[in-house]
Amino acid sequence: MxxxxxxxxxxxxxxxxxxxxxxxxxxxxxxxxxxxxxxxxxxxxxxxxxxxxxxxxxxxxxxxxxxxxxxxxxxxxxxxxxxxxxxxxxxxxxxxxxxxxxxxxxxxxxxxxxxxxxxxxxxxxEPLWDETSEQIIEGFLASGLRTVVVTTMADRLGAEAIGRELDAAFVASLPAGTDPNGENGEYHTFCYDGPIFRSPVPFRLGPPQRRSHDIRHDDGTVHTYTYWFAELEAAE
CATH class of the missing domain: 3.40.50.620 (HUPs)
Known part of the structure; x- marks a missing residue:
């Protein structure tokens, strides 16, 4: 074929x-x-x-x-x-x-x-298209891919989530109302190992930092987003 x-x-x-x-x-x-x-x-x-x-x-x-x-x-x-x-x-x-x-x-x-x-x-x-967040996160956990949390929305998750492995324990710990797949921007990750990789990607993660930025919408309103993040760096 x-x-x-x-x-x-x-x-x-x-x-x-x-x-x-x-x-x-x-x-x-x-x-x-x-x-x-x-x-x-x-x-x-x-x-x-x-x-x-x-x-x-x-x-x-x-x-x-x-x-x-x-x-x-x-x-x-x-x-x-x-x-x-x-x-x-x-x-x-x-x-x-x-x-x-x-x-x-x-x-x-x-x-x-x-x-x-x-x-x-x-x-x-779109290989993931139109499945629920619950189905997708279950599929992700079953895949063997490994990721670490690098950014969170401060009003949803605290600094303690930064650096955590995305596993079943992390998903179970999410506050009520949080999308398990982070589809509302609750958290973002860096993928470093799993079945698509020949070997793990070596990296370092800096300490959590808190920042804010403004988003101006088409109607002229401005929304301030506050988030926690950690700097990613390559490691040997």
Whole structure:
């Protein structure tokens, strides 16, 4: 059977790793690259602030080349769209027909992805799509993938969650009303080991730090988000 040539959109966290594992398990895809976006100035991924050195370490142990799209620090939707358009054209020229993502049930996000890729004749694949958060976290725990919590929303989880392994005990300890898969942004992770890796990715995690940032919405309102995070660094 001829495999479908695809690009996997890689964040470095649990859902991304879980979706990649499922895509590889299916045997349907020839994944030619892991595609990620990074801040051009800081050299860290725009999603989870993972240093490029660790992104490369993940990709090397997975055995799939990493393709980084670098975005300006003060990037907006136009800058992002322009950078991604160049990446899409690059991979389409190589015969790629599908882009794979680790989304779950954010329908507006999927519609956006499909609208952006359809003009290029590229299809969107979502291996985790439309399952419940409970089903997905159970599947993740059963997969053998290993991740560590690197960011939490301060109004949901405290600093003590930083550095914890995402396992059954962590899920059971989540406060009532918390999405077990962190779908509301309650926590984010870094994946460092498991069946998609040839060996564990060595890393260090700094002490928890508390920060806040403002998000301006389309209606002009501003919401302040406060979160705990720890700096990720490569380790030997």
């Amino acid at each position: 001829t495999k479908i040539k695809a690009v996997f959109n890689w964040s470095g966290g649990k859902d991304s790793a879980h979706a990649l594992w499922r895509a590889l398990q299916s045997g349907r895809y020839e994944i030619v690259a892991l595609l990620t976006t990074a801040d051009r100035d800081t050299g860290r991924s725009t999603m989870h602030a993972i240093p490029e050195e660790l992104l490369h370490a993940q990709a090397e142990r997975i055995g799939i080349p990493l393709h980084i799209v670098r975005i300006p620090a003060e990037w907006g939707s136009d800058a992002y769209a322009s950078a991604m358009r160049a990446a899409v054209e690059h991979f389409r020229a190589q015969g790629v027909t599908h882009f794979i993502f680790g989304d779950i049930h954010l329908h507006d996000v999927r519609r956006y992805r499909e609208a952006q890729l359809a003009p290029y004749g590229l299809a969107v694949v």
